[in-house]
Amino acid sequence: MALVQAVRERFRRYHPQIEGLLFGLSLLGVLTVVHLFIQQNRGFEDGCTGFATLDSASFAFNCAAVTTGPGSELLGVSNIVWGFGFYLAVAVLTVIVFWVGIEVREWVQGTRTILLTGGVLYSGYLTYLQVGTLEVVCLLCFASALIATLLLGAQIATLVASSSSTDPSMSSRLAKRQIALFVYLIAAMIVLVGADVVYFDGFNLSQATSAIAASAERPSGNAQCELDTTKAPVGENGASLVNFQDITKGSAESGVTVVEYFDPNCPHCKDFHQVMKQLVEAHSNDVRFVYKPFALGRSSLPEIQALYVAAQSGKFSEMLDAQYERQGRSGITMSDLRSIASEIGMDPDVVSNRVEQNQYLDQALQVAKRGKEIGIDSTPTVLVNGHFVQSRSLECMNTFIEQAQADDLGGTASK
Structure with missing residues (x-):
């Protein structure tokens, strides 16, 4: 009981730097998944990341194989969709941790801990499938697994962080600073996603236009x-x-x-x-x-x-x-x-x-x-x-x- 009480007490505290890191990493995860989705719709024509064509004789890196092969779906839903929902949920929970009072905060922190643990375990399983079964690696999937691991590490850090770096309540100055940080990070993510779509022509707009014109004939x-x-x-x-x-x-x-x-x-x-x-x-x-x-x-x-x-x-x-x-x-x-x-x-x-x-x-x-x-x-x-x-x-x-x-x-x- 003493251990449980200690964990609950630490979950009630707010760590501005760690929470900012959690929010930033979750948005980075969203950006990674969106980029993966764009590249998948482009058929990975320039490799996993979209910036280099894969060696045609090599099987080492093959995002197409990973995103269509064994383990590419869970309950009939693509892992890309699950990944997007996972990172979005972490971001939302991080905002809730900031917004709610200390009584509710401990439950939100607990929920986020469970979500991150499950995400890391599933990412580990998918990495095992890539390396052990498919024997190919999706670079963007690996990056997503790394981000999930860092998120869990940051969550664990909230349990071991010094109490001097926490604020059990919430000062007006801290609240404004955190809100500003959240807004800046969201704006940065929107700009980067937009740039990603524009740079890679999103879903090949010009080609889609040609296809529409051809179909009309x-x-x-x-x-x-x-x-x-x-x-x-x-x-x-x-x-x-x-x-x-x-x-x-x-x-x-x-x-x-x-x-x-x-x-x-x-x-x-x-x-x-x-x-x-x-x-x-x-x-x-x-x-x-x-x-x-x-x-x-x-x-x-x-x-x-x-x-x-x-x-x-x-x-x-x-x-x-x-x-x-x-x-x-x-x-x-x-x-x-x-x-x-x-x-x-x-x-x-x-x-x-x-x-x-x-x-x-x-x-x-x-x-x-x-x-x-x-x-x-x-x-x-x-x-x-x-x-x-x-x-x-x-x-x-x-x-x-x-x-x-x-x-x-x-x-x-x-x-």
């Missing part, structure tokens, strides 16, 4: 089926992407080629897989479908190699279906791959030996390298006759195929 029946006009089409109707090592289905003589870049650990790829299966069934005689396993992180490379091994035995579809069925936050282990091989009628030893010997590693890396060269940084990415697809519903995919068959899909290819 299309028939109203296809108004919701959009190509991705932010990326230039690939030359030769996408044929330059296809080689003899690729996994294909459908008609090799077709004039229409659908290419899918996917990662077996990507939840959105798992959803789109059902669309692809229906497309293959409906257009097996008049469309060539090309499957390009695209590793968002090194943890996907064993699974991708297993897909190539299965394709050699005519078991690609069975292997991919089983991998998607086992998809989870921790990825698929070699033991899982051996079990899948047994289930689909393959020799587990052959699969594991070929994967462990990295027989298809170069092929997987070349697919990733070429994909990044044409602007692919997330999955699933789908191209129809070299044109990047934005709307991937079954109805829209059928529309794009019909337009390609009529030679009426998009403009002139430039790559």
Whole structure:
């Protein structure tokens, strides 16, 4: 009881410097999350931070993989949204700590302590997923985890700070000074967020305007089926992407080629897989479908190699279906791959030996390298006759195929 009483007493005191630090760090967290959101909407075309293009041969830093891979959502909500709410809540609680009386302050301090502890624990878990499972790092996510840790450290500091640096009540001079500090920090954050949006064109306003203009020229029946006009089409109707090592289905003589870049650990790829299966069934005689396993992180490379091994035995579809069925936050282990091989009628030893010997590693890396060269940084990415697809519903995919068959899909290819 004595310890609890001591903690409550310290929570009742107000530490101007520490509270100012807490408020500033929480707004810095908001700015970091907003910047991450902007870069995600830009497709991380210039890397995680937006200031440097990532090495196309490196998997060390890959925000796209982290923000779309295992652990990217909690209860169906993006971690970016959770992060924004977390930092905003800390900022609001910090203002409340300043505003309320000492009786209420201890409860607000306790709430903030619990929130920060939970935030740090969850950030630690996400960092573990990045390093241990995905084997890639999102720099902005790591920065957010560091800010959360500093916030908790500052909160702990309120418990150990000397009483000489506190004010149990609130003098008029201190109140005015803190209000001014809060206002200045909020103004600075608004200016920085605005500058961030303007510098990076926010959501590519000029490109969005072009897309709106283009859509206005299309028939109203296809108004919701959009190509991705932010990326230039690939030359030769996408044929330059296809080689003899690729996994294909459908008609090799077709004039229409659908290419899918996917990662077996990507939840959105798992959803789109059902669309692809229906497309293959409906257009097996008049469309060539090309499957390009695209590793968002090194943890996907064993699974991708297993897909190539299965394709050699005519078991690609069975292997991919089983991998998607086992998809989870921790990825698929070699033991899982051996079990899948047994289930689909393959020799587990052959699969594991070929994967462990990295027989298809170069092929997987070349697919990733070429994909990044044409602007692919997330999955699933789908191209129809070299044109990047934005709307991937079954109805829209059928529309794009019909337009390609009529030679009426998009403009002139430039790559």
